[in-house]
Amino acid sequence: MVESSRNLEPAAELKFGQVGIANLRLKRFDAEAMSAELALRLKSAPQLFLRTPVVLDLSHLPGLPGENEVRDLFARIRAAGMLPVGLSYGTSENEALARSLDLPLFAKFRAAFERAGEPAVEVSTAAQAPAETSTRSTPPPPGRNEGQTLHHDNPVRSGQQVYARGGDLVLTKLVANGAEVIADGSIHVYGALRGRALAGAQGNTTARIYCQEFHAELVSIAGQYRVFEDLPPDLRGKPVQAWLEGEKLLLARLG
Known part of the structure; x- marks a missing residue:
């Protein structure tokens, strides 16, 4: 019996395309400060940040946090109203951390020069943080x-x-x-x-x-x-x- 052409068609189609994912760059490890700053961002521009998918960038920390600390960071991002989806590329240790957490890695966002005394986090909609x-x-x-x-x-x-x-x-x-x-x-x-x-x-x-x-x-x-x-x-x-x-x-x- 010959199968219908409908059954021969693939059930799904996988493509890579342009998607709007924010980059959350942690500039120092301070979970409480991060939570407060994200809450302020959501309050100032809810139409932009509410339920926005977020990649967490740990590359600017002097050392990677542990699994439980990263899980806590993801919980705080969700509590702020954003949706964490993975980690950005970094070192091999960063990749090992993503594997242990069963998280995807995203192409690393272009880094800008960082100065001391800046906020604990930066949120950017593409490659960089907001400028003046x-x-x-x-x-x-x-x-x-x-x-x-x-x-x-x-x-x-x-x-x-x-x-x-x-x-x-x-x-x-x-x-x-x-x-x-x-x-x-x-x-x-x-x-x-x-x-x-x-x-x-x-x-x-x-x-x-x-x-x-x-x-x-x-x-x-x-x-x-x-x-x-x-x-x-x-x-x-x-x-x-x-x-x-x-x-x-x-x-x-x-x-």
Whole structure:
């Protein structure tokens, strides 16, 4: 008897793709301080951090904590409202710890220079921790991007994501609250930007973000990000551009 074509089809399809996972970098081992700082982050931006998947990065500690200590850290992350999913790559000891805890290892996030006296943890949505936000009247010229430009002529509605892999992203309509637009190059929004915009998704620090009406929930370039609560109020609703200058995410009004 010949099997139907339906039964010959695979039951599941496994792919690797672009996913939004936060990196929680522990800068000193202080579980109580970590809990308090995560609670403050959730309170300041619940739409960004609540139930966000998190990779725990232990690479900046002088020594790895034990299994029970890591389990306690994961419990505290869950109690704060975030969802720990694994450890970041580090040393062979770090890999052994992940195996003993039956946890996955994720590609290590790019480390920045750390200074003493900073908070116990950093949370980043891509590769780096938040930087200072500033305004300037004359930003540098935008860097060139050699990849293909993706044009999107429809509104990006809540819950939708548009990703321009390898190039710039041009959007001619609204990016709604709860929507996400991502580009490996720069992002140009010729309408209102109300959701999240993540440029330089693969680490391109010359990427820029431009929009005609700025109400963003979050803007990020090469992992440096700011959320709505931290953005200058005088820029809201205005034509705005964002770019990186060293480790700093800068914002300025267009025109």
